[in-house]
Amino acid sequence: MIYLDNSATTRTLDAAADAARTYMTTRFFNPSAAYSAAAETEKAVEAARARLAFALDAKPEEIVYTSGATESNNAAISGALKAMRGKGRLIVGATEHPSAYEVVKAYSRQGYDVVEAPVDSTGAVDLAALSTLLTEDTRLVSVMQVNNEVGAVNDCAAIYRAVKAAAPEAVVHTDGVQGFLKVPFDAKDCDFYALSAHKFHGPKGVGALYVKTGVRFAGGQAGGGQEKDRRSGTTNTPGIMGMDAAVADYLAHLEEYRKHMMACKLRLAKNLSGIRDVLINGPKPAQGAPHILNVSILGVRGEVMLHALEAREVFVSTGSACSAHKKGKNRILTAMGVTGARQEGALRLSLCPFNTLEEMDAAAAIIAEQAAFLRKYKRR
Amino acid sequence: MNQVLLVRYGEIHLKGLNRPFFERKLLDNIRAALAGLDAAVRFDQGRIFVEGVAAEHVEEACLRLTRVFGVHSISPALAVEKEYTAVAAAAESVMEASMKEGGRTFKCFCRRADKTFPMDSQQIDRELGHDMLERFPELRVDVREPQIKLCVEIRDRAFVYAREIMGAGGMPTGTAGRAMLLISGGIDSPVAGYMMARRGIELSAIHFYSYPYTSERARDKVVKLTELLARYAGPVKLHLVPFTEIQLAIYDRCPPKETTILMRRLMMRIAERVAEADGARALVTGEALGQVASQTLESLCVTDDAADMPVFRPLIAFDKDDIVNVAKKIGTFETSILPYEDCCTVFVPAHPVTRPSVAGLRASEAAVDFSEMIEKARAEAEVLEVN
Numbered sequence: 001m002i003y004l005d006n007s008a009t010t011r012t013l014d015a016a017a018d019a020a021r022t023y024m025t026t027r028f029f030n031p032s033a034a035y036s037a038a039a040e041t042e043k044a045v046e047a048a049r050a051r052l053a054f055a056l057d058a059k060p061e062e063i064v065y066t067s068g069a070t071e072s073n074n075a076a077i078s079g080a081l082k083a084m085r086g087k088g089r090l091i092v093g094a095t096e097h098p099s100a101y102e103v104v105k106a107y108s109r110q111g112y113d114v115v116e117a118p119v120d121s122t123g124a125v126d127l128a129a130l131s132t133l134l135t136e137d138t139r140l141v142s143v144m145q146v147n148n149e150v151g152a153v154n155d156c157a158a159i160y161r162a163v164k165a166a167a168p169e170a171v172v173h174t175d176g177v178q179g180f181l182k183v184p185f186d187a188k189d190c191d192f193y194a195l196s197a198h199k200f201h202g203p204k205g206v207g208a209l210y211v212k213t214g215v216r217f218a219g220g221q222a223g224g225g226q227e228k229d230r231r232s233g234t235t236n237t238p239g240i241m242g243m244d245a246a247v248a249d250y251l252a253h254l255e256e257y258r259k260h261m262m263a264c265k266l267r268l269a270k271n272l273s274g275i276r277d278v279l280i281n282g283p284k285p286a287q288g289a290p291h292i293l294n295v296s297i298l299g300v301r302g303e304v305m306l307h308a309l310e311a312r313e314v315f316v317s318t319g320s321a322c323s324a325h326k327k328g329k330n331r332i333l334t335a336m337g338v339t340g341a342r343q344e345g346a347l348r349l350s351l352c353p354f355n356t357l358e359e360m361d362a363a364a365a366i367i368a369e370q371a372a373f374l375r376k377y378k379r380r
Numbered sequence: 381m382n383q384v385l386l387v388r389y390g391e392i393h394l395k396g397l398n399r400p401f402f403e404r405k406l407l408d409n410i411r412a413a414l415a416g417l418d419a420a421v422r423f424d425q426g427r428i429f430v431e432g433v434a435a436e437h438v439e440e441a442c443l444r445l446t447r448v449f450g451v452h453s454i455s456p457a458l459a460v461e462k463e464y465t466a467v468a469a470a471a472e473s474v475m476e477a478s479m480k481e482g483g484r485t486f487k488c489f490c491r492r493a494d495k496t497f498p499m500d501s502q503q504i505d506r507e508l509g510h511d512m513l514e515r516f517p518e519l520r521v522d523v524r525e526p527q528i529k530l531c532v533e534i535r536d537r538a539f540v541y542a543r544e545i546m547g548a549g550g551m552p553t554g555t556a557g558r559a560m561l562l563i564s565g566g567i568d569s570p571v572a573g574y575m576m577a578r579r580g581i582e583l584s585a586i587h588f589y590s591y592p593y594t595s596e597r598a599r600d601k602v603v604k605l606t607e608l609l610a611r612y613a614g615p616v617k618l619h620l621v622p623f624t625e626i627q628l629a630i631y632d633r634c635p636p637k638e639t640t641i642l643m644r645r646l647m648m649r650i651a652e653r654v655a656e657a658d659g660a661r662a663l664v665t666g667e668a669l670g671q672v673a674s675q676t677l678e679s680l681c682v683t684d685d686a687a688d689m690p691v692f693r694p695l696i697a698f699d700k701d702d703i704v705n706v707a708k709k710i711g712t713f714e715t716s717i718l719p720y721e722d723c724c725t726v727f728v729p730a731h732p733v734t735r736p737s738v739a740g741l742r743a744s745e746a747a748v749d750f751s752e753m754i755e756k757a758r759a760e761a762e763v764l765e766v767n
Contacts, residue, residue, distance in 0.1 A: 301721070303595070303721045304593045304721060306595075307592045307593050307595050307721075308592055310592060310595075311592030376631070377628065
């Protein structure tokens with residue numbers, strides 16, 4: 001099997017699964033309990049929090065554990081707005097993930113002025129266009145660090161500066177689900193940052209939200225007051241400790257992993273570029289995130305190619321798994337100006353540090369062979 | 381006081397000497413539909429009585445009965461002794477329930493099948509109306525358009541009810557023989573199957589898939605649609621036939637404009653053979669005249685030419701909107717619109733022929749020897765008993 005759908009989810013690291021198991025079976029105590037065994041569990045969770053904060057150049061108290069990306073994005077947006085007085089403008093990137101995009105969009109029904117920040121042909125937010133949208137009454141700007149379908153990397157530092165210059169009251173939320181650990185990021189360049197463990201070999205159902213000190217936040221579910229009253233609910237120790245093991249592994253190999261994924265991606269891009277009528281969507285491979293490559297194989301519908309590859313044990317996707325069940329056009333590619341046959345033939349190949357260069361060659365060869373075969377049966 | 385479901389049936393009343401056959405079948409189907417609910421089902425004087433269903437399962441039982449073809453309507457009723465005070469007590473409890481639903485105007489409607497009962501229908505209506513008004517001062521009588529129609533039937537016992545739930549109508553499944561439905565996974569074919577089953581047909585179904593180019597999910601979707609259909613039609617024997625080899629042969633060796641219509645002819649041929657083996661006597665499709673290129677009159681003639689069995693197309697004169705409405709009503713729509721490629725969309729010609737000729741297509745088909753491929757597809761078909 002060659003698994004090239006790591007942006008949908010990754011295989012959980014053995015160390016992460018082991019850690020989760022330990023905190024389910026032996027160290028299962030509720031960290032909020034009073035006895036010393038529970039206190040030890042609490043210490044472990046706090047150590048994990050410190051490590052996660054370190055990865056973002058943040059302070060431990062700025063990390064709130066959540067159930068994952070969707071909760072983090074929802075909580076950041078609604079929690080920030082709830083803490084503010086008065087309505088105003090909300091700006092959302094045109095290619096945001098639905099878990100941020102739909103949340104911001106829904107505020108238009110509550111009297112907010114919701115506008116979309118357009119992206120350029122590579123899928124990155126157009127900074128000049130964003131600047132013209134910024135008004136004094138802008139309340140929130142939500143732009144992702146790395147686009148999940150094409151791997152475009154946004155200039156988060158520049159976006160943060162531009163927003164704060166034009167609208168000092170506005171908060172900036174960065175969806176870091178695809179970018180965390182894979183592309184350098186410093187928490188000083190955002191007010192909120194969302195991440196999810198299963199995108200970097202941690203377990204599913206756990207993630208975190210970074211909330212900058214001093215930024216007002218009224219989000220999170222109410223209840224027992226865990227996470228410093230920012231997210232009630234029994235602490236998910238197996239998830240958190242599993243995520244911690246994955247963070248630790250990534251941090252121990254950070255440069256190596258990033259370089260290796262980029263080498264694999266460049267090899268794959270080069271191999272695929274050798275096939276007739278294959279176009280790369282999004283940024284130039286060397287400029288995008290190291291793990292996401294989006295290509296269009298003209299003349300073969302994405303879903304047909306996907307299943308043809310599946311039969312050869314190569315797993316890819318035609319777009320975000322969160323959109324795969326929706327019919328119609330791909331919003332992300334459309335926003336980038338990728339339409340028609342090019343959109344129909346689009347495939348996303350997403351990598352992890354454990355893919356190999358040999359896999360890139362083998363996958364490209366299978367794609368080339370299937371493209372040649374299936375093109376015989378295209379519309380004519 | 382006993383909870384009973386009164387079940388009325390429709391068109392069977394028009395039957396003559398073979399009426400008991402239809403009634404028996406309907407009774408069997410009702411028993412099957414109510415399996416697991418401890419229901420005792422009994423037939424008496426043109427009515428079906430369901431007893432023994434626990435109070436918390438009455439709504440479920442009613443829902444299941446609305447899916448049994450041949451049922452005209454259902455009324456959850458209270459059965460009591462044939463004695464006025466018992467009838468009045470039951471009426472009070474039925475009225476209370478109806479008023480909780482918001483009803484404030486009513487009329488009484490009594491039918492006395494047992495003429496030995498001392499009061500006649502009008503007397504019962506008057507007495508009961510009087511008692512209800514006394515018991516529930518906020519009620520008013522409205523004989524023209526009552527919100528609550530309080531019904532009493534005097535039979536071997538007295539039955540009191542106010543609700544009448546409409547059934548699916550049609551004829552009992554299994555009274556009209558077996559037919560083979562060509563099911564694609566789209567909106568139309570499940571509706572076509574439903575409509576034929578509603579006339580008493582037992583269904584087999586056949587689906588063609590293009591492994592590996594159509595997904596496991598596309599297959600699961602067809603199984604799911606068949607399950608939804610089986611809620612009405614009873615058990616369906618589903619044949620899943622691999623079609624890729626035939627499709628590729630058509631694309632390799634036949635005129636591009638004719639690929640779709642040739643595919644359909646070959647599907648008919650395979651469906652007919654499988655149908656024969658299943659004891660089915662007709663084919664059923666979801667085609668509607670003019671909906672797409674393969675459903676023009678000319679195309680339908682060419683498709684028909686490939687089958688000897690009659691081909692039933694219950695949707696032939698339906699607009700798409702009408703089909704969608706039925707699909708929503710029977711609960712197949714949401715599943716039908718799941719966006720997976722099916723064997724007809726994987727490879728589509730840009731400009732399919734819309735006015736094919738029978739002679740022309742016979743010639744195109746004859747140019748390739750499909751017989752071995754057809755046998756192979758049949759042999760490799762997977763058969764599921766879907767309930």
